[in-house]
Amino acid sequence: MSETNVIELKNVTKRFGDVVANDNVNLTLRKGEILSILGENGSGKTTLMNMLSGIYFPDEGTIKVNGKEVLIQSPKDAFDLGIGMIHQHFKLINILTAAENIILGLHGSARLNMKEVEKKINELTSRYGFDLNPSQKIYSMSVSQKQTVEIVKVLYRGAEILILDEPTAVLTPQETDKLFDVLRSMRDNGKSIIIITHKLNEVLEISDRVSVLRKGKYIGTVNTCDATQESLTEMMVGEKVSLDIDRSKPENVERRIEVRGLNVRNNEGYHVLKDISFTANAGEILGIAGISGNGQKELLEAIGGLQHIESGEILYYTKHDGNVIEKLHKMEAGDIFDLGIRLSFVPEDRLGMGLVGSMDITDNMMIRSYKKSSGIFTDRKAPHQLASDVVDKLEVVTPSLETPVRRLSGGNVQKVLVGREIASAPRVLMVAYPVRGLDINSSYAIYNLLNEQKRAGACVMCVGEDLDVLLSLCDRILVLAGGRVSGIVNARESTKEELGLLMTGGKENA
Amino acid sequence: MSKQNKTSGRTVIHMEKRNSISRSKAWAIRLTAVLLSLIVCAIVIVAITKQNPLQVYAGIIQGAVGSKRRIWVTVRETVVLLVIAVGLVPAFRMRFWNIGAEGQILMGGAASAALMIYLGNTLPLPVALLLIIVVSAIAGMLWGIIPAFFKAYFNTNETLFTLMMNYVATQIINFLICIWENPKGSNTVGVINSKTKGGWFPRVFGSEYGLSVLIVLVVTILITLYMNYSKHGYELAVVGESTDTARYAGINVKNVIIRTMCLSGAVCGLAGALIVSGASHTISTSTAGGRGFTAIIVAWMSKFNPAAMLIVSLFLVFMQQGSIQIATQFGLNENASDIITGILLFFLIGCEFFVNYKLSVYREKEA
Numbered sequence: 001m002s003e004t005n006v007i008e009l010k011n012v013t014k015r016f017g018d019v020v021a022n023d024n025v026n027l028t029l030r031k032g033e034i035l036s037i038l039g040e041n042g043s044g045k046t047t048l049m050n051m052l053s054g055i056y057f058p059d060e061g062t063i064k065v066n067g068k069e070v071l072i073q074s075p076k077d078a079f080d081l082g083i084g085m086i087h088q089h090f091k092l093i094n095i096l097t098a099a100e101n102i103i104l105g106l107h108g109s110a111r112l113n114m115k116e117v118e119k120k121i122n123e124l125t126s127r128y129g130f131d132l133n134p135s136q137k138i139y140s141m142s143v144s145q146k147q148t149v150e151i152v153k154v155l156y157r158g159a160e161i162l163i164l165d166e167p168t169a170v171l172t173p174q175e176t177d178k179l180f181d182v183l184r185s186m187r188d189n190g191k192s193i194i195i196i197t198h199k200l201n202e203v204l205e206i207s208d209r210v211s212v213l214r215k216g217k218y219i220g221t222v223n224t225c226d227a228t229q230e231s232l233t234e235m236m237v238g239e240k241v242s243l244d245i246d247r248s249k250p251e252n253v254e255r256r257i258e259v260r261g262l263n264v265r266n267n268e269g270y271h272v273l274k275d276i277s278f279t280a281n282a283g284e285i286l287g288i289a290g291i292s293g294n295g296q297k298e299l300l301e302a303i304g305g306l307q308h309i310e311s312g313e314i315l316y317y318t319k320h321d322g323n324v325i326e327k328l329h330k331m332e333a334g335d336i337f338d339l340g341i342r343l344s345f346v347p348e349d350r351l352g353m354g355l356v357g358s359m360d361i362t363d364n365m366m367i368r369s370y371k372k373s374s375g376i377f378t379d380r381k382a383p384h385q386l387a388s389d390v391v392d393k394l395e396v397v398t399p400s401l402e403t404p405v406r407r408l409s410g411g412n413v414q415k416v417l418v419g420r421e422i423a424s425a426p427r428v429l430m431v432a433y434p435v436r437g438l439d440i441n442s443s444y445a446i447y448n449l450l451n452e453q454k455r456a457g458a459c460v461m462c463v464g465e466d467l468d469v470l471l472s473l474c475d476r477i478l479v480l481a482g483g484r485v486s487g488i489v490n491a492r493e494s495t496k497e498e499l500g501l502l503m504t505g506g507k508e509n510a
Numbered sequence: 511m512s513k514q515n516k517t518s519g520r521t522v523i524h525m526e527k528r529n530s531i532s533r534s535k536a537w538a539i540r541l542t543a544v545l546l547s548l549i550v551c552a553i554v555i556v557a558i559t560k561q562n563p564l565q566v567y568a569g570i571i572q573g574a575v576g577s578k579r580r581i582w583v584t585v586r587e588t589v590v591l592l593v594i595a596v597g598l599v600p601a602f603r604m605r606f607w608n609i610g611a612e613g614q615i616l617m618g619g620a621a622s623a624a625l626m627i628y629l630g631n632t633l634p635l636p637v638a639l640l641l642i643i644v645v646s647a648i649a650g651m652l653w654g655i656i657p658a659f660f661k662a663y664f665n666t667n668e669t670l671f672t673l674m675m676n677y678v679a680t681q682i683i684n685f686l687i688c689i690w691e692n693p694k695g696s697n698t699v700g701v702i703n704s705k706t707k708g709g710w711f712p713r714v715f716g717s718e719y720g721l722s723v724l725i726v727l728v729v730t731i732l733i734t735l736y737m738n739y740s741k742h743g744y745e746l747a748v749v750g751e752s753t754d755t756a757r758y759a760g761i762n763v764k765n766v767i768i769r770t771m772c773l774s775g776a777v778c779g780l781a782g783a784l785i786v787s788g789a790s791h792t793i794s795t796s797t798a799g800g801r802g803f804t805a806i807i808v809a810w811m812s813k814f815n816p817a818a819m820l821i822v823s824l825f826l827v828f829m830q831q832g833s834i835q836i837a838t839q840f841g842l843n844e845n846a847s848d849i850i851t852g853i854l855l856f857f858l859i860g861c862e863f864f865v866n867y868k869l870s871v872y873r874e875k876e877a
Contacts, residue, residue, distance in 0.1 A: 018530070073522055333757055349754070352755065353754040353758050357751060359751070370741055376740050378740065
């Protein structure tokens with residue numbers, strides 16, 4: 001058997017300070033297979049793969065590549081061994097073409113023959129069925145095209161073992177299908193592929209075998225044909241979990257936020273929101289879908305008083321009959337707060353906007369409320385109480401309330417932020433990617449919190465990336481494409497495919 | 511697969527973050543660093559100056575604390591450096607790179623010199639002193655507001671702006687020296703009110719520098735409270751971390767920038783009064799003497815902790831006073847002490863790496 005194992009990890013351990021990210025992990029990758037590494041956020045999947053690609057160095061354990069024990073100290077070592085990793089965040093230079101990015105950092109002959117390079121790239125793309133124009137500049141590419149460049153880059157360097165970190169997180173359902181076709185064709189050409197993911201349906205669809213990690217520990221490997229969604233979830237979480245979201249019928253629905261003809265330009269002057277009009281109701285969850293970077297961020301920030309609005313109106317209805325209306329488009333975040341409008345916002349960039357990384361949990365709880373106390377000094381008693389409540393209720397893992405939030409894991413940072421925003425009993429609750437970085441149990445806890453807020457009469461707006469979740473969580477879904485509203489659908493009747501089409505530009509392009 | 515494995519058979523050294531380190535071990539590392547640095551210093555002294563290093567060390571100690579007067583001078587210089595560093599803290603916490611303390615000190619010093627010259631002999635001393643302290647703080651404040659205003663409204667680069675303001679301040683002092691020069695033609699201001707001592711800090715705690723110590727103590731405590739417990743201090747820390755988060759929290763970022771630089775400039779201006787009214791009783795372009803820059807090192811090395819700032823200030827002043835002594839005693843250049851200070855700092859800061867990390871050796875085995 002040993003000649004078919006291209007990678008063998010034995011008892012690999014990696015620690016970061018007191019945190020054990022990988023604890024005695026064993027793993028094998030066979031030649032010509034697609035292996036899924038499945039695990040919740042924070043289970044150590046990416047850390048493990050980073051040790052294969054030379055970014056981290058294991059504290060203990062051995063790595064064998066093609067039967068030989070190796071030390072992988074740098075990404076260059078990894079390339080020399082034929083290991084190429086496609087990271088979640090692309091590492092491409094925008095103003096260069098695809099071909100220029102692909103050869104970047106390689107030693108070639110003194111004279112650069114771009115025609116030769118492009119010919120070689122075209123050979124690769126046609127062999128595996130990629131769709132790529134080597135002379136196209138990166139900045140004019142879609143996310144899926146950029147990913148293609150990353151994959152071709154490692155193939156060009158002669159990688160025989162490919163590691164893909166959450167490759168489908170940024171793709172539409174249609175693009176995901178295309179990617180999977182390419183992966184299958186690479187496997188059939190003898191490449192060995194590892195794909196890191198936490199999406200069960202994709203694991204079942206693409207992989208030959210699945211290895212499961214839980215809290216840094218290796219749980220086991222099964223053949224995909226013997227696995228089901230339920231069995232894999234149980235391996236991943238360690239207990240039976242019900243994957244149902246308790247979606248209640250909207251009650252006492254009334255108009256709360258109305259956006260009319262909203263236009264926003266960002267700091268660079270790009271027209272990021274074009275003529276947006278919609279209504280968001282109290283007692284309802286409005287999902288906002290779209291490929292990332294299509295105006296979701298700016299839309300929520302505009303409502304929250306954090307974007308300069310070029311034209312259009314954002315109206316806040318205090319009462320259903322429309323007698324009391326506040327014009328949010330004329331206000332900044334501070335004005336909205338001063339008026340006593342309880343508008344909560346969980347922004348996408350948690351440490352860049354919602355929280356202060358160097359401050360502890362208590363100080364972060366104060367961000368919204370420190371002005372309320374009288375006098376020139378801050379009152380830390382109430383925030384301290386709130387901090388300990390949030391930590392208890394949402395099971396935030398932290399050494400203490402005095403730990404800077406930057407030192408917490410992504411999931412715990414998210415819990416602190418969501419906990420604070422929900423604590424004010426909001427009338428409007430806007431959340432961007434509320435479960436990004438959370439494990440399954442915490443994710444469902446957050447979904448339940450959102451539903452609770454909906455039942456309590458809040459107007460909930462939720463930007464999400466997982467279409468399955470949006471379809472089972474929301475009442476209506478608004479789809480943004482290119483800064484425009486390409487459709488508003490009923491979440492109970494729509495499908496992933498319909499959303500996917502709307503995300504890529506609306507029905508007229510279908 | 512035929513790819514040749516180039517990495518086999520190597521030995522690699524890899525650094526790893528320590529999980530934890532016992533207090534005694536950490537201090538043992540620091541003590542080793544100090545001893546090593548003294549040995550390296552000794553080698554350097556012998557190599558360059560052919561002097562007995564132990565005598566040079568003794569000379570430094572003599573110069574800093576060798577007599578009662580020298581001790582007081584060291585204390586005076588320490589508190590002045592400390593108060594400037596304290597003044598920089600609010601700006602630095604806001605990530606506003608105020609390297610214009612030098613100019614702010616000069617303007618504060620100019621204000622107190624002006625008051626001493628024009629009102630020092632007519633006003634009762636307590637009134638004059640109060641006026642000197644308030645007006646010099648306002649002068650430093652004005653020098654801080656200008657770059658802050660442009661930063662807030664036009665997003666100019668504050669590093670360059672505050673640096674340039676230093677040169678403007680120096681030229682203003684040159685201009686004032688022309689007006690105030692005494693005796694005529696000397697191109698210096700001379701000791702102001704040397705007979706009447708009008709506007710001079712009086713003796714407190716048995717020393718003419720006692721009042722400076724008292725003022726610095728009060729200012730340090732007030733700023734520490736301001737930074738840690740006031741809403742303003744909270745707001746400026748949020749602004750420093752991320753202006754987006756600040757806007758999200760409803761903080762008026764422009765106001766905070768200007769307000770914080772008012773405070774930072776005012777404390778630096780006050781330092782000018784401590785130097786002019788409290789010590790030199792004159793003004794020149796070297797009144798600030800680079801302390802506005804040295805204080806930056808003090809603030810950052812101490813991670814803005816007031817107790818640590820006191821210790822670092824004392825260390826730097828100690829070495830500086832010692833250097834004056836060895837310069838005369840051994841005929842060395844004053845820079846000799848800078849070399850020693852540099853070597854000490856290199857080891858002290860560098861040893862923190864070994865407190866936080868350890869090195870491990872790995873060897874590759876053939877399969």
